[in-house]
Amino acid sequence: MGAMSVRNSNPTPAHRAGFACFVGRPNAGKSTLTNALVGTKVAITSSRPQTTRHTVRGIVHRPDAQLVLVDTPGLHKPRTLLGERLNDVVRATWAEVDVIGFCLPADQKLGPGDKYIAKELAEVRKTPKVAIVTKTDLVESKQLAEQLIAIDQIGRELGIEWAEIIPVSAVGGQQVELLADLLVPLLPESPALYPEGDLTDEPEQVMVAELIREAALEGVRDELPHSIAVVVEEMIPREDRPKDRPLLDIHANIYIERTSQKGIIIGPKGSRLKDVGTKSRKHIEALLGTPVFLDLHVKVAKDWQRDPKQLRKLGF
Ligand SMILES: Nc1nc2c(ncn2[C@@H]2O[C@H](COP(=O)(O)OP(=O)(O)OP(=O)(O)O)[C@@H](O)[C@H]2O)c(=O)[nH]1
Known part of the structure; x- marks a missing residue:
């Protein structure tokens, strides 16, 4: 009871700020999710894979936190020099951010592409990882449930401890707020990193x-x-x-x-x-x-x- 009253006397939690990046196979919905969180068009979306080549940041401003989203290119098996450079960019980003969101589309079974990324993710020990099931508007609840179970299982197999597993629909606007609510506690205590109103620092x-x-x-x-x-x-x-x-x-x-x-x-x-x-x-x-x-x-x-x-x- 005593502890309760102490907590109640200080209801304002510390301000948090930090970086998150979304990873996932091409077309997983990373750019669309970034836009939905930020609320304006900053990352480039397309129905074609691998359109995000530059690290585009979107910034979510909240009274309690500032979440800086780093949108990386899709990780893939490199075939060209460009492919190798892109993968280097992705790995460097993972080591720097405060949380990684692994995007898996609800309407597609986990495939070799997802497993390749998951294996790479398992190597990144320190950074917390959140599994995000995207495009939930495209599936029935049964298929969604199966996907959630599959993600839980792949985590166990590879020794990845998901900080959260959350279904969202960026297009339908479902659970996007909740995703932000779950990401914020994973950020360090910090004052805002960017001036309010900045949406991106891309030139x-x-x-x-x-x-x-x-x-x-x-x-x-x-x-x-x-x-x-x-x-x-x-x-x-x-x-x-x-x-x-x-x-x-x-x-x-x-x-x-x-x-x-x-x-x-x-x-x-x-x-x-x-x-x-x-x-x-x-x-x-x-x-x-x-x-x-x-x-x-x-x-x-x-x-x-x-x-x-x-x-x-x-x-x-
Ligand atoms: N129905 C539905 N479609 C979505 C949703 N999110 C993304 N999409 C579609 O999925 C396609 C790919 O989305 P992007 O956001 O470009 O995917 P990405 O992961 O950033 O793709 P890359 O840049 O190629 O890595 C687009 O046609 C989007 O409109 C969603 O919540 N619901």
């Missing part, structure tokens, strides 16, 4: 490049998605514009690996490229809050995925 140019890449990926098939990289060369306000009608000039290059891919990106009479420009410009204007003139060029960077020099130039 604007990287976010702009991602928006262009996202538009360029729409409707292209198979191999091409992995061959596209976008670099924003410059962003400069147009001179001699009236104050109330500013215009931002953005010059960006879309890099592909082979000349033969040029036609696919550009389309008949340039129609596809024009479409990519129009679509991404709308998103960029919404992001930056200013009218934009977007100048896009398609360039061939031969086999850039395998060439360390090109990779550095393209920001990897």
Whole structure:
């Protein structure tokens, strides 16, 4: 009873702040979940795998905590130099964060891809791990229950102690708040790490490049998605514009690996490229809050995925 009254006399818990990252196979729903938690579009989502190449952070501001989400690329068996670098980024991130959220889609049985990641996760001893079953809106409760059991079992098999196992639907907005509530206690006591109102610390140019890449990926098939990289060369306000009608000039290059891919990106009479420009410009204007003139060029960077020099130039 005495202890109770002591606790009641100090009802405000300490402020917490720290980093969380979501891992999971491509398309597991990591970016969508990041957006749902942060409440605005910062990470790039697409129905195609492996679109998140840059470490994009979303920041959840709460009165009691600040949760900084680091959205890493999907971990996968490396086939190219780019693949190896991406995996290095993922492992470095795991060692640095305060909690790892392992995303497993409810509508797909645990597969080799998930097990590969789980094995790697088991090697990371210190960082607490939360299993997050995503896309619960796509399944009946029986299938969800089976998935929860399977996750519990794989944890036992590999010696991973899940700090929590939680089902969520980012699209349906179910349990997203609860997920934040469960992650916060796993963060260290700390004052806020970022000013209130910051949603991401990704440089604007990287976010702009991602928006262009996202538009360029729409409707292209198979191999091409992995061959596209976008670099924003410059962003400069147009001179001699009236104050109330500013215009931002953005010059960006879309890099592909082979000349033969040029036609696919550009389309008949340039129609596809024009479409990519129009679509991404709308998103960029919404992001930056200013009218934009977007100048896009398609360039061939031969086999850039395998060439360390090109990779550095393209920001990897
Ligand atoms: N129905 C439903 N679909 C979802 C949900 N979350 C994500 N998706 C869809 O699943 C697909 C992949 O989602 P992303 O968030 O891009 O997945 P990701 O894990 O970030 O993918 P990578 O960037 O490729 O690693 C998209 O088409 C999303 O719309 C959800 O809660 N419900």
